[in-house]
Amino acid sequence: MATDPLFERLALIGVGLIGSSIARLAQSEGLVREIVVCARSEQTRAKALELGLAGRAEAEPGTAVEGADLVILCAPVGANAALAEAMAPHLAPGAIVSDVGSVKAAVIRDVAPHLPENVHFVPGHPVAGTENSGPEAGFAELFEERWCILTPPEGTDPAAVERVAEFWRRAGSKVEIMDAAHHDVVLAITSHLPHLIAYNIVDTVADLEATTKAEVFKYAAGGFRDFTRIAASDPVMWRDIFVNNREAVLEMLGRFSEDLTALQRAIRRGDAELLEEVFTRTRAIRKGVVDAGQA
């Protein structure tokens, strides 16, 4: 890209799948002049430098954000409050702070109170990922053609929002602005509940006796395999998502359980008609997803 960088110095707090993908694309698309990454473990910092993800790798969030005009929190959402508190005194005036968390109301609750007045907070959620984690797992194309949802609190400077939006557009993403609470409800059903269900069915298998389990692995192609891929996602990241989007997830889980009880009853009673009716309805939903260009 021959265009000018959007930011001078990007600080990435956390350099796993998402953080390292941002570092890669920020470099390949020339979105920033320099990158500083922050990671707690020395091993991760060494790996990040070895992979060429940043010019500098810091252990302390405060040191990492000094002089940065864009800071993106890329750690599991449960770490945000402590990170925001640690970095707040070191933020440059006018800096933009953003994040990539899969829940947004909790991020605003945890981060906003720590930030100084002269800093802009533009929470974001790139709806993209794989079941892999760590700095080696990232790639620059991860966000291409994917949605990035921004949930700026009321009163956020529109110019700051636009700069973050432009960053994601140049990452290849489609940007959408949304209310944080609404984001959390929509993602509870599109992402959080599917992950919970996948984790759960895979854990049900973990409880089976050893010989049956070996056969489950062998014949996994019948449907179970797709669930194991989802259920291999990062445990700490997902732990934090469920703890921090409790209400919306429990609401959707309640609906799911009611529906499942109805299906269970239909199977017990041999109610073929009801089963066919439900399975026909779900086919139409697939069509909705395909028509929305998401299949």
Add this chain to the structure above:
Amino acid sequence: MATDPLFERLALIGVGLIGSSIARLAQSEGLVREIVVCARSEQTRAKALELGLAGRAEAEPGTAVEGADLVILCAPVGANAALAEAMAPHLAPGAIVSDVGSVKAAVIRDVAPHLPENVHFVPGHPVAGTENSGPEAGFAELFEERWCILTPPEGTDPAAVERVAEFWRRAGSKVEIMDAAHHDVVLAITSHLPHLIAYNIVDTVADLEATTKAEVFKYAAGGFRDFTRIAASDPVMWRDIFVNNREAVLEMLGRFSEDLTALQRAIRRGDAELLEEVFTRTRAIRKGVVDAGQA
């Protein structure tokens, strides 16, 4: 292939995804000299001939199986009893009858009583499929590197079992012999429960208000999308599977629901430790599937 055909005349009763895939591979691998298909609807028969799947297309199972040395039932399993009854008087002495159903004890219960003494019954289940259905959806490579499980009742002629096994090996499949009841338990967890769960979560979305539903389609990439693909599978085929594998499915569903209640409780209580423990355990299961060469 320069080898001789394994059978003279193959009769396929039903010509959807599986039946039409068998027709294609039987031709491309030279497994049979001629193929007759049987379909209730005139439209399907015309389509099968137009696609070149068979030399002849019949409406009546009895007419279709006349002179065939291999008959494969490829209809939804709920249709098997009536099909077996209709074709039984027309079966050639020494013919082998097989099937492709995803449940096996019910198939033996429904088919075996109708078959004459001088016919061999070798039930089979190629563990392969896609979410598409109909004669156009099939392809010759569908069974390559996939398992085909045969569940011959006690006393079945080993030579007949071997001929069916060879048919599937030449289709590219790995063949396994198993007890029918055991097959139904293993498939209940690897395939039937995952499909039920996918159908259910997609149906939960079907119940949401229209505006939320539109957003679910839009952001489906977060996990929900994978479920919609599974839940787009043939409704009649799956209706019949659940009705005919009731006990094993209800048993696995009971375990699944217990586990889900425990996760729900952990989320409600904010028990981060338990959530992380479960999500870490499921990662190891994924490794089991990958190590089994099924990922």
